[in-house]
Amino acid sequence: MKNNDKYFMKLAIKEAKKANNEVFPNPKVGCLIVKDGKVVSKGFHKRFGGRHAEQVAIDNLPQNITNATMYVTLEPCAHKGKTAPCIDLINPSIINRVVISSLDPNPSASGGINAILNKKILVTKNVCSIKSKKINQRFFTYHEKKRPYIIIKAALTLDGFIAESNGVSKWITNEKSRQSVHFLRSNCDAILIGNKTAIIDNPSLDSHGTGKDPIPVIIDRSKSLKKSLKIFKKNPIILSRDILNNKPMDNVKIILDELYKRNIQSVLVEGGGFTITHFLDSGFFDELHLYYAPKFLGSGLSIFNTIKSIKDSSNLVLKKVDKFNSDFRVIYKRKY
Ligand SMILES: NC(=O)c1ccc[n+]([C@@H]2O[C@H](COP(=O)([O-])OP(=O)(O)OC[C@H]3O[C@@H](n4cnc5c(N)ncnc54)[C@H](OP(=O)(O)O)[C@@H]3O)[C@@H](O)[C@H]2O)c1
Known part of the structure; x- marks a missing residue:
């Protein structure tokens, strides 16, 4: 039974992975319904506001199924959001056991397990939870x-x-690298820069039509940026002395608290060097996407401005290297 649970949960995770970013800010969730060792129905949450994975799997069930087991990658929700609570859909005369991979960390949606147990349905939890959390890193x-x-x-x-x-x-x-950045932007809720980048580059900070545009966030303590800059067309969040102080490292935490309060699940920090340095130094980052072009400058502005020694560990794990004609991108993840 235990091994079967892992087998079917891996299939449910595969189902969850079919979702794309249309589900944000919801997590990607997959669900299977299994009867006598056979998958009789499956589904995934396709888009924010759409049917949840459990509902799709229940809607797809053949008639007259009883004593079936549901495998779901995230604890079924107990609250009414854009859709009815999933726990209301789980009928004990059809499903007598629910296997859950990860518990829902969202306090307003959690509590599903207790509601299922109250229906006298058996519950097994934490099956392949490391794997299922990986598909929803931003959410978790x-x-x-x-x-x-x-x-x-x-x-x-x-x-x-x-x-x-x-x-x-x-x-x-090159252009191919920059197009990949536009795609990356379209997958992030917000994009953050320092005021010097806003002034010098006057960037639009959008996805150039690749997808949705992230919310621009500018660190501008004195609120001195000219309103003629392109970002002001996008209703940016300006972080000023209203919340920030004179200590750049402290400010990183203050900025993240502010973005959390504004329900921003992911932020792309695009520079410049001063801004990036304090995120790197404070350890507040999850991924580094570095695009390298075959150019040498000899001197210029560095990405990192704190003096360190070689023995200082950077705690980075290499995840991916991609080629964009003569450029390449390297993706590192921070090890916790
Ligand atoms: N190649 C790339 O990927 C890339 C990307 C972006 C930018 N850039 C380049 O980078 C250059 C600008 O970089 P930069 O390092 O000079 O400036 P920056 O990081 O764009 O902006 C620095 C300013 O932002 C504010 N700031 C940033 N972090 C802060 C914090 N934690 N606490 C308080 N204030 C904070 C401060 O403004 P106040 O001093 O006013 O308080 C600081 O002086 C430009 O030349 C731009 O072209 C390159």
């Missing part, structure tokens, strides 16, 4: 760590500079 980071999932992105020359000494950084990388 947001609810468990009470901050957004943080991706730091930069475009660099091979000698590690993000701009010439005079601030010019357009364009270090």
Whole structure:
């Protein structure tokens, strides 16, 4: 039974992975219904506001099924949001056991297990939970760590500079690299820059039509940015002395608390060097996406400005390397 549970839960996780980012801010969830060792129905949560995975699987069930087991990658919700609570759909005369991978960390949706137990349905939990959490890292980071999932992105020359000494950084990388950044932006709730980048680059910070645009967030303590800058067309969040102080490291935590309060589950930190340095130094980041172009500058603005020694560990795990013509992107994840 235990091994069967893992087998079917892995299939439910596969089902969850069929979802794309249309589900955000909801998590990706997959569900299977199994009778006598055979999958009789399955489903996944396709889009925010749409049917939950459990409902799709229940709707797909053939008639006259009884004593079946439901495998679901996340604890069925107990609250009414855009849809009815999933626990109301679980009928004990059809399903007599529910196997759950991860518990729901969202306090407003959790409590499903108790409601299922109250219906005298057996519950097994935490089956393949590490695997199922991995598909919803942003969701779990947001609810468990009470901050957004943080991706730091930069475009660099091979000698590690993000701009010439005079601030010019357009364009270090090629068009294909930049298109991949537009896609990355479309997958993030917010995009954060420092005020110097806003002034020097005057960026639009959008997805260039690749998908949804992230909310721009600018660190501008003195609120001195000119309203003619492109980002002001996008109703940006301006983080000023209203909440920030004179200590850049403290401010990183203050910024993340603010974004958490605003329900932002993921943030892309795009620079410049000062802004990135304090996220790196404070350890508040989950992924690093570094795009390298075959260029040398000899001197310029660095991505990281704190002096360290080689023995200082960076706690990074290499996840992926991609080629964009002559550029390449390396993705590191932070090890906790
Ligand atoms: N290649 C790339 O990927 C890339 C990406 C972005 C930018 N850039 C380049 O980077 C250059 C700008 O970088 P930069 O390092 O000079 O400036 P920056 O990081 O864009 O902005 C720095 C300013 O933002 C505010 N700030 C940032 N973090 C803060 C914190 N934790 N606490 C308080 N204030 C904070 C401060 O403003 P106040 O001093 O006013 O308080 C600080 O002086 C530009 O040349 C741009 O072209 C390159």
